Every structure is written in structure tokens, then in C-alpha cells.
Amino acid sequence: xxxxxxxxxxxxLWRNAPRSAEEILAEVGQxxxxxxxxxxxxxxxxxxxxxxxxxxxxxxxxxxxxxxxxKYVHQTSKSLLDRLFEGRVAPLVAHFSEQRKLSKKDIAExxxxxxxxxxxxx
Amino acid sequence: xxxxxxxxxxxxLWRNAPRSAEEILAEVGQxxxxxxxxxxxxxxxxxxxxxxxxxxxxxxxxxxxxxxxxKYVHQTSKSLLDRLFEGRVAPLVAHFSEQRKLSKKDIAExxxxxxxxxxxxx
DNA sequence: AATCATCGATTACGTATGTAAACGGAACGC
DNA sequence: GCGTTCCGTTTACATACGTAATCGATGATT
Numbered sequence: 163x164x165x166x167x168x169x170x171x172x173x174x175l176w177r178n179a180p181r182s183a184e185e186i187l188a189e190v191g192q193x194x195x196x197x198x199x200x201x202x203x204x205x206x207x208x209x210x211x212x213x214x215x216x217x218x219x220x221x222x223x224x225x226x227x228x229x230x231x232x233k234y235v236h237q238t239s240k241s242l243l244d245r246l247f248e249g250r251v252a253p254l255v256a257h258f259s260e261q262r263k264l265s266k267k268d269i270a271e272x273x274x275x276x277x278x279x280x281x282x283x284x
Numbered sequence: 285x286x287x288x289x290x291x292x293x294x295x296x297l298w299r300n301a302p303r304s305a306e307e308i309l310a311e312v313g314q315x316x317x318x319x320x321x322x323x324x325x326x327x328x329x330x331x332x333x334x335x336x337x338x339x340x341x342x343x344x345x346x347x348x349x350x351x352x353x354x355k356y357v358h359q360t361s362k363s364l365l366d367r368l369f370e371g372r373v374a375p376l377v378a379h380f381s382e383q384r385k386l387s388k389k390d391i392a393e394x395x396x397x398x399x400x401x402x403x404x405x406x
Numbered sequence: 407a408a409t410c411a412t413c414g415a416t417t418a419c420g421t422a423t424g425t426a427a428a429c430g431g432a433a434c435g436c
Numbered sequence: 437g438c439g440t441t442c443c444g445t446t447t448a449c450a451t452a453c454g455t456a457a458t459c460g461a462t463g464a465t466t
Contacts, residue, residue: 165452165453165454166367166453166454167453167454167455168453169367182413183413183414184413196454196455196456197455197456197457198413198456199455199456199457199458200454200455200456202413202414202415202456203454203455203456204454204455205414206414206415206416207452207453216414220463221412221413221414221462221463221464222412222413222414223413223414232379232383235368235379236379236383236385238364238368239364239368239376239379239380240385242360242361242364245288245291246357246360246361250387250389250390251376251377251380251385251386251390251394252389252390252391252393252394252397253393254361254373254376255373255377255393255394255397256393256397257354257357257358257361258361258373259397259401261354261358263358263362263373264373264401265372267372267374268372268373268374269374269398269401271374271375271377271378272373272374272377272394272398273398275374275377275378275381276391276394276395276398278381279381279386279391287422287423287424288423288424289423289424289425290423304443305443305444306443318424318425318426319425319426319427320426320443321425321426321427321428322424322425322426324426324443324444324445325424325425325426326424326425327444328444328445328446329422329423338444342433343432343433343442343443343444344442344443344444345443345444407466408465408466409464409465409466410463410464410465410466411462411463411464411465412461412462412463412464413460413461413462413463414459414460414461414462415458415459415460415461416457416458416459416460417456417457417458417459418455418456418457418458419454419455419456419457420453420454420455421452421453421454422451422452422453422454423450423451423452423453424449424450424451424452425448425449425450426447426448426449427446427447427448427449428445428446428447428448429444429445429446429447430443430444430445430446431442431443431444431445432441432442432443432444433440433441433442433443434439434440434441434442435438435439435440435441436437436438436439436440
């Protein structure tokens with residue numbers, strides 16, 4: 163599986179690819195306080211894990227995701243649900259509800275979602 | 285923070301505490317294929333992290349959680365929501381909905397939850 | 407052509423994690 | 437009392453991770 167620091171790089175590539183190491187650094191350097199070498203290492207590990215691919219562009223490489231964000235999000239979320247909420251979504255929502263951590267926006271969106279589910283094939 | 289293997293031990297203690305190392309092993313040994321030493325190490329790391337406490341009981345110790353499951357669940361879930369869903373619950377539910385990964389039971393419980401929210405102080 | 411600048415690749419290193427084995431002291435059985 | 441058993445404590449070791457520095461090749465400069 164792909165680590166947290168690696169996921170930061172992936173997020174950049176998911177937003178916009180292909181990108182060079184330099185461009186990636188430019189986008190995360192501020193927030194992460196990373197050096198060039200750090201990004202290079204992470205990219206190499208991601209290559210080894212087949213999570214990104216690299217295509218030559220003159221003297222450098224441009225990187226693109228191979229792993230889809232959807233897939234990563236799903237794996238990661240499912241793993242958490244399995245470990246903490248018997249693998250289901252509702253108990254997680256219940257947890258945040260009990261902790262009063264559902265925003266108005268959350269609640270509105272959840273209502274909307276459930277309504278849409280009503281409208282689907284019976 | 286507390287690791288995944290450590291969390292397995294915590295789950296045992298959350299279900300029922302205080303427990304001895306031996307009892308913990310008895311409960312997880314099957315599923316995890318762990319040796320005695322593994323459980324001992326994990327317990328020591330948890331002690332160091334102040335996630336459990338130990339009280340002497342004759343020749344051995346009985347361990348109990350110091351970290352509440354609620355707190356652990358919240359930290360872990362919030363971290364995931366922050367990293368993948370802009371910190372909110374609804375987008376996670378939407379993701380599982382799109383992937384057709386909401387069970388009947390999930391949907392029923394979500395409806396129930398939202399109804400209960402209606403009934404609360406205005 | 408010799409030199410310099412730029413990249414990726416290789417190597418480094420401390421900490422965390424998973425998984426144990428070894429050690430050492432106290433309690434128990436004789 | 438003395439060996440044996442039972443625990444916890446200490447030590448071990450491979451892999452992963454975060455974070456870089458360094459090396460080496462390739463292309464640009466003069």
C-alpha cells in the first residue's frame with residue numbers, strides 16, 4: 163500500500179498530470195517543507211509500487227498516476243471501516259453524529275443523497 | 285499515534301478489561317497467528333505510549349485501556365476524512381454510494397439517523 | 407573539448423512497525 | 437534450598453517510512 167507522504171505526491175498528480183518532479187515540488191514544497199530530494203525519493207517509491215508511470219521529456223521525466231484516486235480512496239476508506247466500524251458506513255456516520263461533528267452541510271448532503279437513492283431503480 | 289497491530293490488542297482490551305497478556309493472546313492468537321512475545325512487545329509499546337495501564341496481580345500484570353476507544357476512533361476517522369474527503373462525512377458516504385457499496389442496512393440506518401436529527405432541539 | 411549545470415538513481419540514516427527470541431528474577435514444587 | 441517454570445523486560449532484526457545528501461550521466465556553455 164501507499165504511504166501518507168506518497169499520497170501527498172499522488173494528490174498533486176491526480177489534480178494534474180503529467181508533471182515533472184520540479185513542478186510537483188513547486189506545488190507541495192510550501193505546505194510540506196520538502197526538499198527536492200524528498201520528492202524524488204517518493205516518486206521512485208511510487209514507481210516501484212506501480213502507482214505512477216514516468217515518460218521521458220527531454221532531460222527529465224514527466225510523471226502520471228497509474229493508480230486511480232477512486233481506487234486509492236476506496237481501499238483506504240474500506241480498510242478503516244473494516245477495522246473500526248464493522249465494515250459499514252452507517253456506524254461511522256453515527257459516530258460523528260454522536261460527537262456532534264456533522265455540519266449543516268453534511269446533513270443537507272446526506273439528505274440529498276438518500277433522496278436520490280429513492281429515485282433509483284426499485 | 286497507535287499502530288494497527290497495537291490497535292488489535294486495544295480492541296481486545298476495549299471489549300473486556302482488565303486482562304492478562306495470556307488472555308489477550310488467547311483471544312487474538314487464532315486470528316493473528318501471533319506468538320506470546322509479540323503480544324508482550326505490543327503491550328510494552330502501548331504502555332510507553334500511555335495507551336494502556338498495568339496493575340500487578342500476583343506474578344503477572346493485568347492490562348486496561350487508558351485511551352478510550354471513542355477517542356481513538358475519532359482521531360483515526362477524522363484523519364482519514366481530512367486527507368481524503370475535505371474533512372467531511374457526506375463526501376465519504378457519497379463515495380460509497382457511487383460505488384454501490386451501501387447495504388440496505390446502511391441505508392436504513394442513515395435514514396433513521398437523519399430522522400433523529402430532525403427531532404433534536406431546534 | 408573541457409567545464410558546468412541538471413536530472414534521475416543510489417545510498418544514507420533515524421524512527422516506527424511487525425514479529426519474535428533471549429534474559430533474568432521471582433514464585434512453586436519438591 | 438534448589439531446580440524449574442512463569443512472567444515481564446530487554447534485545448533483535450527485517451521492512452517501511454520520512455527525509456535527504458551524494459553520485460553519476462547527460463545535456464548545455466564557452
